[in-house]
Amino acid sequence: MIIDNHIHLNAGGYDETAVQACLSLMDQAGIDRAVYLMALGGGGPDPAEEDIRASNDIGLELLRRHPDRFAGFCYLNPAHDAEFSLAELDRCVAHGPMRGIKLWIAVHADDPRLDPIMRRAAELDVPVLHHAWYKADQFVFNESSPSEIATLARRHPDVTIIMAHLSGCGPRGVLDIRDCPNVLIDTSGGQPVAGLVEYAVDRLGADRVVYGSDWPIRDFAVQRARVDGADLTPEERALIMGGTMARLLKLEGAR
């Protein structure tokens, strides 16, 4: 099963036409299931509580209509009152169909305001996907570096963290998380830098690298080609393209 762990839909309410277009492109690229993370454009880098609810409502409707093609993560802003975030986690994960948590750029990953969310992730046994990027400039709001992800991971070793954007994190980012066995990296985003997927697999192991596209910012087929074309064994490729995510999402039949 090919699982894309990193897609978005646009804010503004659930749009079945847009979802059908997404499914068509998934079919063309041979993607069996995709993980919806958050709505693009919904509240910007520091979304309000209503933006968070609206983004998650889109995910819940998506999972209600297409439970076999999508999975969902609950989008949160750690700057909000923890009571709100924990209630949203209850709504979407504990009592809903979502299987993980998405954190973006509202606060840095090493901020203690993440702690209540991380503790609840451990209780629910769900992964947390966190945006990360190493940049020389053009930082966006409170964008996290891979080293901040590593700090978070050491503080919460019982939570699986998926650090997003291999190309953005680069070799330095891979090395930052190397000694944090609870951190995986996804292949989404950035240019198809030659050799980077192989570098991550060599340093982390194939079971700590997962395929993601960042669609619709990126292209399912093009991002998939980064893994398909990498110098990997069939077993390594199978883990990256869905084996590991099937286990994290607790999909039936996953080992």
Added chain:
Amino acid sequence: MTHLEDWSAWTGTWPFGLARTLSMRDLLAAMDRHGIARAYVSPLAAVLAEDPMVANAALAEAIPQGDRVRLTPVVNPTLHGWERDFDGIRQRRDVTAVRLLPTWHGWGPESPCAGDLLDRLAGMGCTPVVQLRMMDERSLPPFIRLPAVDAAAISSWVAASPEVTTAVCGAYAAELPAFAEATNAWLDLSFVESRDSRSTAREVLPNGRIVFGSLMPLLDAAVVLKKHGDLR
């Protein structure tokens, strides 16, 4: 595009990131692997050097006989005497394309050296290749501060020489519309990506204006090829 030509192939060493050093032998092997019939090849060392001619001369020595790999010297038109140096290269090897890197070499369409540059290169029998970018600017080291790519200005400059077919490599998807009216511009897809890259390119450019540029060894050529799909 059954006869696949690569308009953005490079040899040598790139100091930023993971890109491995690509020798001429490596390049030829990669061309075989990806089904590339011909490559317009430039030296990576010429990007970072103010004077690219030393790197051009070294590449001229390494290029094999035949038509499969075409020497594509990098020209910095801000340098006094670049034409003399370029003539020296042309006397040693057949040259049918020239690569220009405005942002890396500190000039732009408004610079005096840009004036009739495209027409002059065409007059020498060379296709100008404008390389807009080499990598995601956000990942460049802090000591390198390049001016932002001004796609509209580049497009206007190219369009002002309508008889000169000019290849433009390294545009982002969001920059493609700026080139829609410059009908003498060919664009590569090395940096183009969107929700549906092929459709995005098709919406802006007819097939005849889309060329392949791998940006080997910085990017994975197989991934760039995927963007072309049935445009090939």
